[in-house]
Each structure stands twice: as structure tokens, then as C-alpha cells.
Amino acid sequence: MGLGRTIKLRNEFAIGFKFSEKSSTTLFQRHANLFETSSIHLRKRIFAPIRTSDMNTLENAALSSFGQKHLLGIAELSPQEIQFLLDRANEAVSVSRQREKKKSVLRGRTQINLFFEASTRTQSSFELAGKRLGADVMNMSVSSSSVKKGETLIDTAMTLNAMQPDLLVVRHQSAGAVELLANKVGCSVINAGDGAHEHPTQALLDALTIQRSKNSIAGLTVAICGDILHSRVARSNIILLNALGARVKVIAPSTLLPAGIDRLGVEVYRDMNEGLKDCDVVMMLRLQRERMTGALIPSIREYFHFYGLDAKRLECAKPDALVMHPGPMNRGVEIASEIADGPQSVIETQVEMGVAVRMAVIEILMENRGSNG
Numbered sequence: 001m002g003l004g005r006t007i008k009l010r011n012e013f014a015i016g017f018k019f020s021e022k023s024s025t026t027l028f029q030r031h032a033n034l035f036e037t038s039s040i041h042l043r044k045r046i047f048a049p050i051r052t053s054d055m056n057t058l059e060n061a062a063l064s065s066f067g068q069k070h071l072l073g074i075a076e077l078s079p080q081e082i083q084f085l086l087d088r089a090n091e092a093v094s095v096s097r098q099r100e101k102k103k104s105v106l107r108g109r110t111q112i113n114l115f116f117e118a119s120t121r122t123q124s125s126f127e128l129a130g131k132r133l134g135a136d137v138m139n140m141s142v143s144s145s146s147v148k149k150g151e152t153l154i155d156t157a158m159t160l161n162a163m164q165p166d167l168l169v170v171r172h173q174s175a176g177a178v179e180l181l182a183n184k185v186g187c188s189v190i191n192a193g194d195g196a197h198e199h200p201t202q203a204l205l206d207a208l209t210i211q212r213s214k215n216s217i218a219g220l221t222v223a224i225c226g227d228i229l230h231s232r233v234a235r236s237n238i239i240l241l242n243a244l245g246a247r248v249k250v251i252a253p254s255t256l257l258p259a260g261i262d263r264l265g266v267e268v269y270r271d272m273n274e275g276l277k278d279c280d281v282v283m284m285l286r287l288q289r290e291r292m293t294g295a296l297i298p299s300i301r302e303y304f305h306f307y308g309l310d311a312k313r314l315e316c317a318k319p320d321a322l323v324m325h326p327g328p329m330n331r332g333v334e335i336a337s338e339i340a341d342g343p344q345s346v347i348e349t350q351v352e353m354g355v356a357v358r359m360a361v362i363e364i365l366m367e368n369r370g371s372n373g
């Protein structure tokens, strides 16, 4: 992929994956598909969703290792690989709960967090995860105003590569930029969010939170509500939840739904009360005003009126439904404070699971790198 193309990689949901429709096809059935966009060609593997009855097969087919060098997106993972990461993350939870939180498995390893977009929780979560494993962690925040797009991305990558890091954790405002960078450097790369494309560790931490609370994801009904159009969290979650056998609904006004969303294996609702019916999990998304060009919502007040999660609206979901939010939250815009801090909220648990998931992913990728790499 040429350098000049980097800057064209902005387009979000256009860089898509086609999901096979929910069907009676067999477990793990997949086929390669070349999905073409105007600016790039990405090869993605497509999976048929798992049926509840197939979950035993998933357990029986448990992997003993994880074959990937990078973690660039959920779309590149098989359901078994997803479950492998979740199982390891589940083990990592106890490390953070101990008084002695530091392991030495990554002693001598260098992790660089390269963030082209501002981030508090994701960057600090990756930093803690690396440090708890014993790695040397360096944070590099590159302010987007100084970034001369494509050129700077590659230049920065090559400079860092020359410093012999073992792992780069990268966040970038353009979809596809992290994959481009991964192709240029010698070390492992984790995508910490690229444009509106993918945010794989967020989807994994959400899945771990759900699995620990509800035991299994297969058979659950999950609603993802709000600004789907700009959300890499929504995209990664849709792919993961489908892969593990959940029924996924998206609820949003038409202006915040990407074209062709129904082809991603989701049910689309524009009415919140209707969409929330029978849901086991309600995932709220931040209204990403910084990414909006033009007026996509009439006003914040009206948005909350129709799409905000308050106590009355939450009653439409199952009584034991989990309330989730990736953060940062806009209280009173997409979620009422009483719900964010209420008994059904697992938002703080998500933050805790974030560190565990990142520890697991980092450790697994470093194991794959071996003792000489």
C-alpha cells in the first residue's frame, strides 16, 4: 500500500467487512473475501456466527496457542482465538487484585505506546498492563496538529523501529493506519483504535465483562446504542459478539447509522424502547461530536429525550440487564447519571477488565515473539 494512501484511509465504515447473514451454517465456517473500497484493498476472513448449541464444540476445540504476530482487529480472529484471549485475560484479573501486582515475564522487553489521538483511559490501561508484566514502557503522544499525516506516521514508525522495541501499541485517527504501520516495523503491533475502524481490546474487555457476569455470550441479546456511525467500539463489538453467538441489535437515529449496517449481522432499530426489549446487555456509546461533520442531531436535549438511557427506558430491557459504556461518558447526553452509577452498571468493571485483557494480549504476543525475537 503506497504512502499517499494512508491519508485516504479515513473512511471508517467504508473499510468494512461483510458478515454472512445469520444462518444454519456450521460452526467456524468461514470463507475468504476480498472486500474492495475506493482507496484500499483489505483481505479479511469472514465467519459464520456461532449457534448456542455449538458452544460445546468451541470449548472442546480450545486452542493451545495463538498464532498471530499482531492484534489489529477482531475481524482477523477466529472464535477460538477470541476465546483463547478471553481465557488468558480471565486469569490475569487476579494479578491486578493481588497486593503484589508485578510479574517479571516481560523483563527486558520494551513497549512503546504511540498515540496520535488523545486518550486517557486506553493509554493508561496499556501502560499499567505492560508495567505489571515487567516491561519497560514508554509513552509517546503525538499531537495531531503536528502530524503531517501519512509521512509522519511512517517516519515516526521507522524511527521507533530503529530503537528495537518489542511491542508498539498504536492509536491513530485514520482507519487502516495501524495496519499500514504494522507492515513497516519488525515488532508486534496492537491496534488501540484506528479511526472508526476497530478497537479490538475494547471489544475483548467488553466480552470479558459480559462473560464473567452472564457466564456465556452465546444466546444473549445485546443492544449497542447511539453513535454507531463514528464508533470503532461498535464495529469491533458487532464482529466479536456475532462470532461468539450473540444476537446483536443496534439502536440509533438514521443519521448515526452507517450505510449497509444491516449487512454486519445486526438488527437495526430506530426506536429505543422497542430495541431494548428482551436485552441482556445495553451498551451505550458516546456521542462523538468531535468526529461529526454537519448537524447529525437536532440538539443534545432532543438526543437525550429519544436516545438517552434513563431509568424509565432501562425498564424496557430485562430486569437484570447489564449497562455498559466504553467511556468517556457524556452524562446527561447518552446516559443519565443515576444509570451510570446505578446497580446495573458494570462500567467500572469494564475498566478493570481492560487492564486484564491488555495484559493477556501483550503477554501472548510476546510469547509468540520467542526468546530471540
Ligand code: NCD
Pocket: 121, 122, 193, 199, 202, 232, 233, 285, 286, 288, 326, 327, 328
Ligand atoms: C473509545 C474510543 O476511543 O474509541 N474510548 C476508549 O477507548 N476509552 C470510545 C469513545 O471515545 O467514545
